[in-house]
Amino acid sequence: MRILVLATITFVTMLLGATGQGWAAGLVARIDISNQTMTVSKQGRVIYTWRVSTARKGYWTPRGTYRPTRLHRMWYSRKYDMSPMPYSVFFRGGYAIHGTGYVKQLGRPASHGCVRLATGNAALFYSLVKQVGRKNTRIVLVN
Template sequence: MKAREELRRGVRAARAGRGPEARAAFRAVLREDPLNETALLWLAYLDDNARASLAYIARVLEAYPRSPRAHAALRWARRRVRVTAPAPPVARGDASPPLEPPQRRREVYRAAVGLAALGALILLTALVGWAVGLPARAESVPLAPASPSPPPPTPTDLPLSAMLSPTASSTFTPSPTPLPPSPTQPPTATPTPTATQPPTLVPVLPTSLPTPVPLSTMGEGRWIDVDLTRQVLVAYENSTPVRTVAVSTGLPYTPTPVGQFRIYVKYVYDDMTGPGYNLPNVPYVMYFHAGYSLHGTYWHSNFGHPMSHGCVNLPTPEAQWLFNWAGVGTLVNIHY
């Protein structure tokens, strides 16, 4: 009963825009019911970190693989990751130099105005001295007032959350079954001014830890073993290996997570976008933890060596075989 009351309180607070209160209420629900779908999806929606949102949704899909709300949330969260990914660096000489910060521009402007005023004063003093020395019949030359320099444009300082908030077309609002939320969309963020240099985001790994799988399940049914040291994937039927494939896993700065996981969703094709890469129509994708997956590869053939941003890259024909062989819920054991 307490969990239901906290859930109602969290939904009311979220709809009213009281994010901290809503998050506290939903976390209280999870202390009593750790797999409460509604609370997890609301926390995914309220979290400012796009990858943390993916971690909440992954927990829902692990518990409810066929949930249509969780699949809709996954599509929404993956669009958020694309929106917040930093733009690739521009080659030298191909673009204008970066804009100076607003504070620096103001300081430069004040210094320039001060120097201009000092120069005008010196010039005025010299001209007055020259005019005094002329004969009385000479006409004094009037000094035209210097035209004031136009003031610099006032930059519009927006908070980071406003610059990176998704538009209404990419917004997902959880719709819990017992307590359907209002169809009102969250307010659309103010457009980012073009004069503001977008910040460079540091990729943040998902904060949730994988749920350990009892070792007794190893060797039972179909399961997948990935050896990061040897860069080899082995598909097992019980304790018998049925397929061995050379793979490419994560690079040192973007490692593949270690542990026991289960495949929670499969796509024949999926788009993958993140810091430094944009890969459309990646074939035979099987997600096993947050945004990490097993999938086919068409952009390299250097298997047997780490090459990825954390996923397990397979040759596309092998990925197709594995996709048809493994189902949702299949154990994936990753180790060194």
């Protein structure tokens, strides 16, 4: 019985993390590709909803659930003519959530696959990810 209790405690600790706060304490960015919106929740409560631009015709934005893989305050896309990508939060290979100057396009598909948002909002999201940590952040992309 004692072994079962210890195994259960270990499993729950792994699920929730050392602090015991788990998903509820984390940060979740839910990108709704159909509506071109990103909803940010912290500790299970919605704190922001922003317009975004995802992949335009001929390009693709991945779907699924990811953790951030790397963060860059400023990144330049080698693939697309060194285009600036401020406050980049990469989540799958070269795909990232990042700021853009093309704010008139927000709310409709316009990117090569990344999730674009207003630079101020990207800075805010970037700082939230740094605050809670990559391991406690989830990025969920749905149709």
